Amino acid sequence: MSVFLAILWKDLVTEWRSRDRITAMLLFSLLVVVIFHFSLPGGATRDTQATAPGLLWIAYVFSALLGLNRSFSLELENDALSGIALSPVDRGWIFLGKAASNTLILGAAQGVTALVFGLVFEVDLAAIALPLAGVVALGSVGICSVGTLFAAVAVRTRFREVMLPLLLLPLLVPVLLGAVRATAGLLETGALAFEPVQLLLVTDATYLIVSWLVFDFVLDE
């Protein structure tokens, strides 16, 4: 547990001091939102609003990819990744610390993006803020669990920026399916549908357990 907290602390402190990851993620996701706004005809029509959940999650996923890639490339500086791998604990705790910090940093970017998204697409997110935050959190846990695992795999490959999306995007289909449907249901009816949330919960649990178990081998050279 102390290793989990140590890694979480270290990631958040280094990010707070440099702010390079969150800045890049925010700029990217806000750019996606603005481009969608101008590319879709008619501004905040009903059709546009129907596509809103998909657009929001596209912005989230691309922002997450950027952050996940950076998360481990920072560990290559001074071979710090080896320093972490030397810890005499089950490396699942290392995975959990990295996944938690990735989720929190992504969450910060998602919060700001959602605010801008609501304004630009004239979607009243305030009324559904709490359940929406729950859906976003569940989706982010799914993205960051398997994302952290594959970011650790990709970081030692020659084309890591390309490798991570190639490995990760197919595995994100169930997460995005659940997240987009749950968000769409919320925007339409204001109520949380059980089925997509169930899909998110099962996917999150599966990805967390599998990633915990195989992370030990991923850190090996």
Next chain:
Amino acid sequence: MSEPALRAVGLGKRFGRSVALAGLDLELPQGTSLAVLGPNGAGKSTLLRLIAGLARPTSGSLSVAGTPAHRPAARALVGFIGHASLLYSNLTARENLLFAARLQQVGEASLRVEQLLETSGLARVADLPIAGFSRGMAQRLSIARGLVHDPPLLLLDEPFTGLDPRAAAGLAARLASLREAGRTLVLVTHDPKRAAELADRAIVLAAGRVVFERQGIATGAADLERAVLAAGDAAT
């Protein structure tokens, strides 16, 4: 009788088609120091990373004090000082050590960190980000990091690289004192003089095999230098 600090039997490591280590046998009693020399690509760093549990052997076995090297319990016995510092440049010296202490599950981490900052001569700069540190200061901090959990086995991968003569002499003195304190040292170096000065035993690797071995204080720098040159010639 206590387990040897290190035992490798038929140790092999491949990276794809490339053979880094080919059936290495080695036994190192506790409290002794071993220098590992050889030309580039001989398998020296790979051997060290296998002992540290950072990589798994492709064949053979490797144990640290009787525990397989890739197990967490073995990693607790090992301090690793690489030619990279393993430090985070936007953390301070104190934060870097505190983080390492927490990773190594050190009890009373803050106290231990203060001790190490004092003995490393870094107490005055403890709260500065290490991005502004000289190579010598970073190396002292890196050594403190490797010692944070007081490991009985210390692995050093070319620790003298990039140090000026004064810093190198300081590091040599520090390693000598660790050796006198009964720590087992495995030192990878290109410098036969340092090897002769710091080790009671030396091996020269070439293409993943031991091509020269010398035990005891008779290990001379000239012998080692000749063996390393011969190994380099054989490799090319």
